[in-house]
Amino acid sequence: VPLGFTLESRVNDEVRLQARSQADVVAATAADLVAESRRAQLQALVRSAAQAARGRVVVVDRSGELIADSAGSAELGGSYAARPEIRAALAGRRFQETRFSKTLGEDILATSSPVVSGGRTVGAVRVTQSVAAVGRAVRRSVGGLAAIAGVVLLLGLIAGALIARQLARPLRRLELTAGEIAHGDLDRRAPVEGTSEQRSLARSFNEMTERLGRALRTQRQFVADASHQLRTPLTGLRLRLEEIDATPPEEPVGAVAQDVEAALREVDRLSQMVTELLLLSAAEERDAPAADIELGEAVEAAAARWGAAAEERRISLSVSRDGTPATVRCARVDLDRAIDSLVENAINYSPDGSSVALVARARGVEVLDSGPGLAPDEAEAVFERFHRGRAGRAGPSGTGLGLPIARELMRRWGADTAIATRDEGGARATIEFFPTVEEEPDEH
Numbered sequence: 001v002p003l004g005f006t007l008e009s010r011v012n013d014e015v016r017l018q019a020r021s022q023a024d025v026v027a028a029t030a031a032d033l034v035a036e037s038r039r040a041q042l043q044a045l046v047r048s049a050a051q052a053a054r055g056r057v058v059v060v061d062r063s064g065e066l067i068a069d070s071a072g073s074a075e076l077g078g079s080y081a082a083r084p085e086i087r088a089a090l091a092g093r094r095f096q097e098t099r100f101s102k103t104l105g106e107d108i109l110a111t112s113s114p115v116v117s118g119g120r121t122v123g124a125v126r127v128t129q130s131v132a133a134v135g136r137a138v139r140r141s142v143g144g145l146a147a148i149a150g151v152v153l154l155l156g157l158i159a160g161a162l163i164a165r166q167l168a169r170p171l172r173r174l175e176l177t178a179g180e181i182a183h184g185d186l187d188r189r190a191p192v193e194g195t196s197e198q199r200s201l202a203r204s205f206n207e208m209t210e211r212l213g214r215a216l217r218t219q220r221q222f223v224a225d226a227s228h229q230l231r232t233p234l235t236g237l238r239l240r241l242e243e244i245d246a247t248p249p250e251e252p253v254g255a256v257a258q259d260v261e262a263a264l265r266e267v268d269r270l271s272q273m274v275t276e277l278l279l280l281s282a283a284e285e286r287d288a289p290a291a292d293i294e295l296g297e298a299v300e301a302a303a304a305r306w307g308a309a310a311e312e313r314r315i316s317l318s319v320s321r322d323g324t325p326a327t328v329r330c331a332r333v334d335l336d337r338a339i340d341s342l343v344e345n346a347i348n349y350s351p352d353g354s355s356v357a358l359v360a361r362a363r364g365v366e367v368l369d370s371g372p373g374l375a376p377d378e379a380e381a382v383f384e385r386f387h388r389g390r391a392g393r394a395g396p397s398g399t400g401l402g403l404p405i406a407r408e409l410m411r412r413w414g415a416d417t418a419i420a421t422r423d424e425g426g427a428r429a430t431i432e433f434f435p436t437v438e439e440e441p442d443e444h
């Protein structure tokens with residue numbers, strides 16, 4: 001639309017300019033032709049000028065009398081002096097205006113120029129054009145322009161619709177997959193397709209689903225394990241209570257006391273198991289505040305906590321530093337709980353009178369004992385929840401949650417927990433912090 005408007009005004013300007021220059025050219029040429037003897041040439045001149053201007057061209061002499069007319073000789077000799085444009089031109093001025101022509105009954109553009117010879121005005125040239133014709137030409141051009149604009153718009157719309165469909169298709173499929181996943185089908189994966197952003201979105205989406213699925217599976221496994229494990233002490237407890245119930249009142253008190261003691265042991269086991277289960281499930285969610293901890297100091301504190309327990313079994317508990325122990329960033333409670341699990345095992349599964357060593361190293365902590373060590377291929381299995389190994393089954397009662405808790409707690413601080421049999425006998429349990437990126441040895 002704006003293009004149409006500018007086009008119209010430009011065409012109008014162009015037409016006016018052309019009419020003016022046409023009038024000027026005819027006026028300049030006509031200066032030599034106004035003489036009576038050269039009228040035929042003057043007539044030829046106005047004819048060709050009229051063709052070029054697509055209008056009518058006339059020449060009048062000094063008195064305003066028509067001496068040449070492109071429309072024919074019918075009006076020759078008539079006086080045009082009264083016409084405003086002729087009057088202006090004969091006064092020596094160039095003139096242009098749009099006015100209504102009574103003769104033609106329509107608006108015309110009248111342009112005139114004086115014919116000057118030897119410094120005097122000897123006549124005038126007038127070019128008249130139909131404004132309606134110019135308007136028609138402009139409308140034709142604007143119409144063409146509108147048609148082109150329409151075609152371009154249509155092509156744009158078609159291209160836009162195609163691109164939009166192309167863009168929307170991968171998203172729609174992603175949405176479909178999301179819907180299926182929401183309905184519980186966690187094995188569904190979104191197709192990786194479309195633009196690079198859409199492919200990246202699909203990959204992230206699939207990764208998220210994968211993690212969700214894994215989390216859900218562990219959760220289910222955990223609940224299944226926990227309920228299964230809790231059933232054992234509960235059954236034991238029920239058995240004891242039934243026995244107490246069945247004991248006739250005249251029985252000596254000692255017989256009942258034995259059952260009560262056993263029942264209390266089962267209750268202890270049960271409550272320990274519940275505590276550890278809660279700790280384990282919290283370890284997956286809790287965010288304890290981090291602090292900078294020097295490992296040597298952490299190990300000394302652990303030795304202090306376990307001193308009495310070790311002494312009871314005449315186990316010598318030693319603390320040492322190998323090199324410069326690292327200062328690590330993690331939650332104090334998590335690290336203490338993990339070290340405690342390892343030390344507790346070392347004391348529990350070592351024979352009376354043996355020794356347990358706690359070592360703080362540059363990358364982590366080591367707990368060495370001289371117990372039975374681990375059965376072959378037990379090193380990973382003991383990190384499964386509720387798994388009790390060879391030493392565990394032979395030793396004091398436990399839940400099989402100590403090592404899994406230690407590993408779970410330390411993993412979130414970038415450390416791994418492991419256990420293995422030492423060559424010289426006994427077990428070596430370790431907490432090792434992974435090197436952070438800045439510490440990574442330079443490969444060059």
Ligand SMILES: Nc1ncnc2c1ncn2[C@@H]1O[C@H](COP(=O)(O)OP(=O)(O)OP(=O)(O)O)[C@@H](O)[C@H]1O
Nearest residue numbers: 345382388389390391392398399400401402403427
């Ligand atoms: N220092 C060790 N020497 C030999 N075996 C060990 C040692 N530490 C752990 N184990 C084995 O790994 C198993 C799992 O240990 P974990 O600490 O997870 O459970 P637990 O000691 O049996 O019970 P609790 O949950 O009470 O600690 C133990 O049952 C034991 O067989």
Ligand SMILES: [Mg+2]
Nearest residue numbers: 345398402403
């Ligand atoms: Mg243990």
